[in-house]
Amino acid sequence: MSDIVFRKIKKDDLDEVYILLNQLSKKDITSIDKDSSWRNFISNTSSNSIVCIYENRIVAYGSIVIENKIRGHVAGHIEDIVVDSSVRGKMVGVKLVKELISIGKSKGCYRITLFCDEELIKFYQRNGFKVDNVIMKKYLNG
Numbered sequence: 001m002s003d004i005v006f007r008k009i010k011k012d013d014l015d016e017v018y019i020l021l022n023q024l025s026k027k028d029i030t031s032i033d034k035d036s037s038w039r040n041f042i043s044n045t046s047s048n049s050i051v052c053i054y055e056n057r058i059v060a061y062g063s064i065v066i067e068n069k070i071r072g073h074v075a076g077h078i079e080d081i082v083v084d085s086s087v088r089g090k091m092v093g094v095k096l097v098k099e100l101i102s103i104g105k106s107k108g109c110y111r112i113t114l115f116c117d118e119e120l121i122k123f124y125q126r127n128g129f130k131v132d133n134v135i136m137k138k139y140l141n142g
Contacts, residue, residue, distance in 0.1 A: 003054065003055075004052055004053065004054045004059075004092065004095065005052070005053045005054075006050050006051070006052055006053075006095075006096070006099045007050060007051060007053065008048075008049065008050055008051075009049040009050060009051050009061070011034075011038050011042075013051055013058055014034050014037075014038065015029075016051075016057065016058040017051065017058060017061050018032065020058065020059075020060070020061050020082045020084055021061065021080065021082055023082055023084070023085060024080070024082050046065050046066045046067065047063055047064075047065050047066075048063060048064050048065070048066065048100075048103050048107070049061070049062070049063040049080075050062060050063070050096075050099060050100070050103075052083075052092060052095070052096055054087060054092070058084075059083065059084040059086070059087045059092060060081075060082065060083045060084065060087070060092050060093070060096045061080060061081075061082050062078065062079070062080060062081045062082070062096050062097070062099075062100050063078070063079045063080050063100070064076045064077065064078050064079070064100045064103050064104050064107075064112070065077045065079060066104070066107050066109065073110050073111075074107060074108045074109050074110065075109055075110065075111045075112070075113070076100075076103075076104035076107065076109040076111070076112040076113070077112070077113050077114065078097070078100050078112060078113070078114035079114070081093065081096060081097065081100075081114070081116075083096065093123065094126075094127060097124075097127050098127070100112075101128075112129075114129065115135055
């Protein structure tokens with residue numbers, strides 16, 4: 001799959017990206033106000049979201065959020081990695097993660113973190129990540 005292309009997300013990509021993200025967690029995409037969501041999303045300058053194009057369609061999506069730390073360091077947080085089920089196992093995920101790491105390096109990140117399900121630990125370990133610490137979450141309003 002050498003003919004894949006990564007680029008920044010555009011507003012016109014939303015429908016395809018929403019469908020992809022539903023492979024991670026289901027959401028009624030008809031209930032989303034796309035204009036408002038896009039305005040809020042694009043105003044977040046710390047987010048660097050990309051799509052992967054293969055055969056004229058979006059087959060993967062991911063984001064790295066850049067955080068400026070109080071002591072001057074810069075950290076990256078990879079979010080929402082999803083690869084379409086039709087191209088899984090064809091190294092698209094590996095290339096997507098490498099592309100996001102490259103963005104993190106270009107932004108001066110000293111560290112990149114991500115959360116993943118237990119069954120994905122080996123995938124991320126093969127891509128240079130290691131299990132470190134415990135993650136705790138508190139969900140607010142749903």
